[in-house]
Amino acid sequence: QKEVEQNSGPLSVPEGAIASLNCTYSDRVSQSFFWYRQYSGKSPELIMSIYSNGDKEDGRFTAQLNKASQYVSLLIRDSQPSDSATYLCAVNANSGNTPLVFGKGTRLSVIA
Amino acid sequence: KAGVTQTPRYLIKTRGQQVTLSCSPISGHRSVSWYQQTPGQGLQFLFEYFSETQRNKGNFPGRFSGRQFSNSRSEMNVSTLELGDSALYLCASSPVPTDYGYTFGSGTRLTVV
Numbered sequence: 309q310k311e312v313e314q315n316s317g318p319l320s321v322p323e324g325a326i327a328s329l330n331c332t333y334s335d336r337v338s339q340s341f342f343w344y345r346q347y348s349g350k351s352p353e354l355i356m357s358i359y360s361n362g363d364k365e366d367g368r369f370t371a372q373l374n375k376a377s378q379y380v381s382l383l384i385r386d387s388q389p390s391d392s393a394t395y396l397c398a399v400n401a402n403s404g405n406t407p408l409v410f411g412k413g414t415r416l417s418v419i420a
Numbered sequence: 421k422a423g424v425t426q427t428p429r430y431l432i433k434t435r436g437q438q439v440t441l442s443c444s445p446i447s448g449h450r451s452v453s454w455y456q457q458t459p460g461q462g463l464q465f466l467f468e469y470f471s472e473t474q475r476n477k478g479n480f481p482g483r484f485s486g487r488q489f490s491n492s493r494s495e496m497n498v499s500t501l502e503l504g505d506s507a508l509y510l511c512a513s514s515p516v517p518t519d520y521g522y523t524f525g526s527g528t529r530l531t532v533v
Contacts (some may be wrong), residue, residue: 337429340520342521349525351510351522351524351525351526352463352510352522354522354523355522357521358522360423373502390484396463396521400520406476407453407468407476407478408453408465408522409465410455410462410463411462413462
């Protein structure tokens with residue numbers, strides 16, 4: 309059973325702080341990793357993808373991947389109240405015939 | 421360009437009835453995946469279609485079925501509805517199955533009473 313685990317939160321951070329969201333996965337052959345953001349009452353929206361070990365930065369967002377430890381994280385710098393949402397980690401084995409598996413998400417609350 | 425369109429947005433059905441949900445992917449996207457989202461279980465994979473063929477099926481009972489048409493539009497059907505089928509059903513499209521940067525539709529909120 310391929311699993312993706314996230315702390316459900318809520319994770320509360322003050323405005324301007326760094327929010328750190330973590331995700332672990334069970335399938336060692338996983339190759340593709342994604343972070344989706346879902347606002348309340350809305351559908352998920354892709355914000356980051358990462359495929360190689362290390363860091364990938366995009367604006368205020370940094371995704372970090374460590375395949376040896378089977379974890380992927382998302383850092384949000386200078387957190388804003390508009391970042392308050394549920395963040396979903398998604399993983400795929402890239403074996404050509406497996407679906408994208410989602411974690412249950414971490415709810416982030418940025419306090420002004 | 422137009423996004424992923426799901427219809428209807430909201431649906432209320434009675435136990436035992438059946439329902440059909442529709443998804444029109446982004447133009448040019450040929451891969452469509454369906455997910456069920458509930459507060460307790462999160463996003464759970466239902467099906468994936470590409471070029472009218474089902475490539476993957478999740479761990480759902482046979483009451484859940486789907487198909488894809490030649491224009492890449494997809495439908496899913498749930499027969500003999502149960503209270504536990506109440507959920508948000510999300511459709512996601514991508515150009516090809518190995519591109520997992522999905523674009524999700526707004527979803528269909530199904531309530532079974």
